[in-house]
Amino acid sequence: MAETNRTEVYVYERVVILSSCVLSFFGSLLIICTFARWPDLRTTPRKLLVYLSVTDLLSALSYFYGVLRSFDSDSGDCIAQGAISTFANTSSFFWTVAIAIYLYVFIVKSSQRQANNLVLYFHLISWGVPFAITVAALSLHKIGYDASEVSVGWCWVNIQAEDHVLWMLLTAKIWEFIAYVTLPVLYMLVKIHIHRAHAALSEYRPILTSSPVSHSPSSMADRKLTIIPIIFIMLRMWSTIRFLLLLTDSPAGHNPVLVTLHGIGNTFQGAANCIMFVLLTPSIRSRLVAQLCCRGQDKHWRSESVSQNRASAHTPSHREENTSPQTWENNEGVTCT
Numbered sequence: 001m002a003e004t005n006r007t008e009v010y011v012y013e014r015v016v017i018l019s020s021c022v023l024s025f026f027g028s029l030l031i032i033c034t035f036a037r038w039p040d041l042r043t044t045p046r047k048l049l050v051y052l053s054v055t056d057l058l059s060a061l062s063y064f065y066g067v068l069r070s071f072d073s074d075s076g077d078c079i080a081q082g083a084i085s086t087f088a089n090t091s092s093f094f095w096t097v098a099i100a101i102y103l104y105v106f107i108v109k110s111s112q113r114q115a116n117n118l119v120l121y122f123h124l125i126s127w128g129v130p131f132a133i134t135v136a137a138l139s140l141h142k143i144g145y146d147a148s149e150v151s152v153g154w155c156w157v158n159i160q161a162e163d164h165v166l167w168m169l170l171t172a173k174i175w176e177f178i179a180y181v182t183l184p185v186l187y188m189l190v191k192i193h194i195h196r197a198h199a200a201l202s203e204y205r206p207i208l209t210s211s212p213v214s215h216s217p218s219s220m221a222d223r224k225l226t227i228i229p230i231i232f233i234m235l236r237m238w239s240t241i242r243f244l245l246l247l248t249d250s251p252a253g254h255n256p257v258l259v260t261l262h263g264i265g266n267t268f269q270g271a272a273n274c275i276m277f278v279l280l281t282p283s284i285r286s287r288l289v290a291q292l293c294c295r296g297q298d299k300h301w302r303s304e305s306v307s308q309n310r311a312s313a314h315t316p317s318h319r320e321e322n323t324s325p326q327t328w329e330n331n332e333g334v335t336c337t
Helices: 011-037 044-069 076-108 112-139 164-202 217-247 256-267 269-279 282-312 317-332
Strands: none
Touching: 011 044, 011 256, 011 269, 011 282, 044 076, 044 112, 044 256, 044 269, 076 112, 076 164, 076 217, 112 164, 164 217, 217 256, 217 269, 269 282
């Protein structure tokens, strides 16, 4: 492909997308850290979310390097970055759908055992299929420089390959299209099941007026079931639009606004999951706040202890004995989770 057809990636676009990569990296890392920090959070759905966060973290790192380098030709690091992002991005699609399938079986089919038995297959498919596709693409030299036709500075499928459209479908787009259909259907079925269960329970257990429905845990979970597929589609649709524009040779695919939205959509998934499942989850958010407050109080107590120790060096020993019990009493009043 001629160099004149290369999509220009401006400095401000790179800054915005790099920032999105950083947010996604730390968001994914926070999900992993909260899972490791508190054992009671280690439920199977959270484990699946951690696996998804691993792929999002890997995607953020590979995209960050690609946008930072802003490749303009095939090179060894271009191919390596393209391979890593291809594997991570495709695996992310599989894990996103896997979580939806798990919740569907667990809630609608009311079978925790059957849902847990699916986890092994989730691993085999969500890691194995992307790995096989990536190895095949590498072996056939299909990964490389794509002139930012359906990327934003990073490498993906070599635009010079005659069958580049086929490999774009195999390495991402076909799985993306499947996720577009599967996620809304599965989450809608789960929502319908929950609403029917609530309607049946309401015949025997009236809703208390002192507990507003809008603030109940079930209503919050219900809203998340609506938002999850919407966020996925809103983030990924810009990449799909540019792919369709490439198929029609439309110059609109070079539009800077569309290019920026594509860059943010491909790199922000980890941050979006963190907002949904950490920052907007009251139990986890309160633990994080308590942890931060506890560290702040502990740091303040340590500074006071150092000051008192320095002062005690110039005072009689009986003053040190008088102040010590009060200091320890204050410290014991701080509760860390």
